[in-house]
Amino acid sequence: MQKTVVLFHSALGLNEAVRAFAESLRMNGHTVHLPDLFDGDVFTNLEDGVHKRDEIGIPLLSQRAAESVRDMPNGAVYAGFSMGAASAQYLAGTIPGAGGAVLMHAALPNELIGIQQWPKVPVQIHFSVDDPWVQRGHVLALSSSVEQAGATCEVFEYPGSAHLFADASSPDYDEDSAKAMLSRVLTFLSRL
Numbered sequence: 001m002q003k004t005v006v007l008f009h010s011a012l013g014l015n016e017a018v019r020a021f022a023e024s025l026r027m028n029g030h031t032v033h034l035p036d037l038f039d040g041d042v043f044t045n046l047e048d049g050v051h052k053r054d055e056i057g058i059p060l061l062s063q064r065a066a067e068s069v070r071d072m073p074n075g076a077v078y079a080g081f082s083m084g085a086a087s088a089q090y091l092a093g094t095i096p097g098a099g100g101a102v103l104m105h106a107a108l109p110n111e112l113i114g115i116q117q118w119p120k121v122p123v124q125i126h127f128s129v130d131d132p133w134v135q136r137g138h139v140l141a142l143s144s145s146v147e148q149a150g151a152t153c154e155v156f157e158y159p160g161s162a163h164l165f166a167d168a169s170s171p172d173y174d175e176d177s178a179k180a181m182l183s184r185v186l187t188f189l190s191r192l
Contacts, residue, residue: 002029003099003189004076006069006091008084009034010105010164011049013042017167018081021182028186035068037061037087044169053083065091075099077189082106082133082164086113089142092121100124100192102185105163106134109141118145124154124188126181130161156184 005025009018014036022032038056043049053061065087069076074097080088085106092101093115101123110118123146127134139155146153158165158180162172166181 001190001192002031003192004031004033004073005102005189006033006035006072006076006078006088008065008078008080008087009037010080010082010084010167011043011046011053012164012167012169013038013049013052014040015042015167015169017169020168021081021166024182025186025189028189030189033068033072035065037064037068037084046164046170049083062087062090069095075192077102077192079185080104080106081167089113089123090115092123093118100188102126102188103142104166104181104185105131107139107142109138110145112138118142118149118151120149120151122146122152122154122188122192124156124185126156126158126166126184128160128162128165128177129157131163132161133163154184154188156181 077100078088078092079102082105085103090113092098104126107125143153158177164170164172165174166178
């Protein structure tokens with residue numbers, strides 16, 4: 001069944017790797033929206049992207065993310081890479097009628113991003129087992145809150161310590177892990 005997916009980019013910006021991931025989802029029948037929270041700026045290293053994130057500020061980025069989904073239909077799935085996973089998690093946890101959340105390379109405890117209680121919205125989380133940017137305790141806290149809400153939470157760990165392993169423009173890129181993640185995301189969407 002076709003889903004509407006809102007896919008948020010990482011701190012590298014709305015680059016070709018994010019567009020390619022979106023195209024893979026489209027080729028499988030889904031409608032994908034790609035908000036650009038960085039006004040067209042794209043980076044080749046994470047430090048520059050994090051600097052841009054901090055320059056804009058989390059409150060303004062959150063506002064931009066919320067404005068970008070104003071006209072999304074009920075059942076939309078919110079997905080994101082790293083920095084974008086925080087936007088996806090927040091929106092899936094606060095917009096009535098959200099269909100799901102796909103969090104790639106990040107997951108945060110709900111209280112850290114202003115969610116009082118997770119709704120009955122399924123979640124899928126992907127990260128490298130030794131990723132220094134992802135705290136296992138945060139993943140467990142989110143997973144627990146999703147399950148307490150009566151929804152499913154799938155957690156997939158990938159080998160190594162690469163953060164942006166699904167971004168072909170990143171030195172962290174791992175083709176096998178990226179393909180496995182895409183396959184799992186497609187399966188998740190097909191079950192919603």
